[in-house]
Amino acid sequence: MEYRAIAPEKAYTIFNGGGILLVCTRSPESRYNLAPIAWTCPLDYEPVTQLLFVCDPSHATFHNIEATGTFIAALPTFRQKELVLKTGEVSGKNIDKFERFGIPSRRGEVVDALVPEGVAGWAECEVSQIYRPGEVAIVCGTVKAAFAVPEAWKLVLHHVERDLFYRPGESV
Amino acid sequence: MEYRAIAPEKAYTIFNGGGILLVCTRSPESRYNLAPIAWTCPLDYEPVTQLLFVCDPSHATFHNIEATGTFIAALPTFRQKELVLKTGEVSGKNIDKFERFGIPSRRGEVVDALVPEGVAGWAECEVSQIYRPGEVAIVCGTVKAAFAVPEAWKLVLHHVERDLFYRPGESV
Numbered sequence: 001m002e003y004r005a006i007a008p009e010k011a012y013t014i015f016n017g018g019g020i021l022l023v024c025t026r027s028p029e030s031r032y033n034l035a036p037i038a039w040t041c042p043l044d045y046e047p048v049t050q051l052l053f054v055c056d057p058s059h060a061t062f063h064n065i066e067a068t069g070t071f072i073a074a075l076p077t078f079r080q081k082e083l084v085l086k087t088g089e090v091s092g093k094n095i096d097k098f099e100r101f102g103i104p105s106r107r108g109e110v111v112d113a114l115v116p117e118g119v120a121g122w123a124e125c126e127v128s129q130i131y132r133p134g135e136v137a138i139v140c141g142t143v144k145a146a147f148a149v150p151e152a153w154k155l156v157l158h159h160v161e162r163d164l165f166y167r168p169g170e171s172v
Numbered sequence: 173m174e175y176r177a178i179a180p181e182k183a184y185t186i187f188n189g190g191g192i193l194l195v196c197t198r199s200p201e202s203r204y205n206l207a208p209i210a211w212t213c214p215l216d217y218e219p220v221t222q223l224l225f226v227c228d229p230s231h232a233t234f235h236n237i238e239a240t241g242t243f244i245a246a247l248p249t250f251r252q253k254e255l256v257l258k259t260g261e262v263s264g265k266n267i268d269k270f271e272r273f274g275i276p277s278r279r280g281e282v283v284d285a286l287v288p289e290g291v292a293g294w295a296e297c298e299v300s301q302i303y304r305p306g307e308v309a310i311v312c313g314t315v316k317a318a319f320a321v322p323e324a325w326k327l328v329l330h331h332v333e334r335d336l337f338y339r340p341g342e343s344v
Contacts, residue, residue, distance in 0.1 A: 002321060002322075003321065004319065004321070004322065018191075018213050019190075038213075039213040039214050039215065040213055041190050041210075041211040041212055041213045041226060042226070042227055043211065043305065043308060043310070044226075044305075044306060044307065044308050046307075050306075051303075052226075052310070053213075054213060054214070054216075054224075078344045081344055103232060128305065129303075129305045130180075130222055131301075131303050131310070133215065133216075133222075133300065133301045134216060134222075135216065135218075135314055136215060136216050138215070138224070138303070140305055146174065148176065149174060149176070150176065153330075153332045153336075153338065154338075157341065157344070158271050158325075160325045164184035164325075164343060165343065165344050166264065166325065166326075166340050166341060166342060166343045166344060167341045167342055167344050168330065168338050168340070168341050169338060169339045169340050169341030169342075170339055170341070171336060171337065171338045172250045172253055172329070172337050172338060172339050
């Protein structure tokens, strides 16, 4: 194998493999929001699944989560790359992205947020911990309910960097 | 899309998409170790990349990291599934996995740990934060040096559950 050095400020690009989330929230004023989050992983599975994701605490998603203590983590499919890109380009602080982009959605079963249609699955979560290392936030949530299509792993959308995304390949 | 409910204790399986790590460490007694870690993501990229991974604090990897304050996060390729499985089946507390399994390796450039040959890339890290929500540990590390093959994202190994792994597919 021929390795090349990667600048430490770019090293994240090789660890970017997780399935992208659309984190769906509701503001204290009842504006629904959704935003793509690429940095996420499970945190535990006993007695129930917990997830974590990393976000910018200046964004509407974080403010909404602090206010409501809940969120829905939806997994867009590789066919929803455009939805991921456009919902990441504007802030939910001032606009309703569901209205702006005409995104069909359904209400969560136990969390008051909107899940976009066409996702591979979603988990409805209560916030359990928020950590603030440096300039970012690590939001940890306990899954209260989850739904997915069979073999959802075949549909998830992975991000590498900028507009380079990939879909899952074969099982090995 | 036809969704099925997933038990909260199994919901983690649909969020398991990140590239698996082999976390490489050294014990205070200078025994080198490596262990597969599936739950990981970037944490920041300015001014340099930080990574996080979730681990069991009772494992040798965590003890080694607490003792040395360093680790190397290596990305095995989809051809290294067997290496991932076998290094996950035994504890590095009592045996030297590199010797036991005859794993060819190289020393890190700045961190004293061994990187197995054939990985897609690796990052040599200093621990920046350790959080302990409940029964698990979130280890955060700052990248001091990183190396990878070109287009490393095409080679990483993803885990779904049990022995179901997949390789990356096409870019979208």
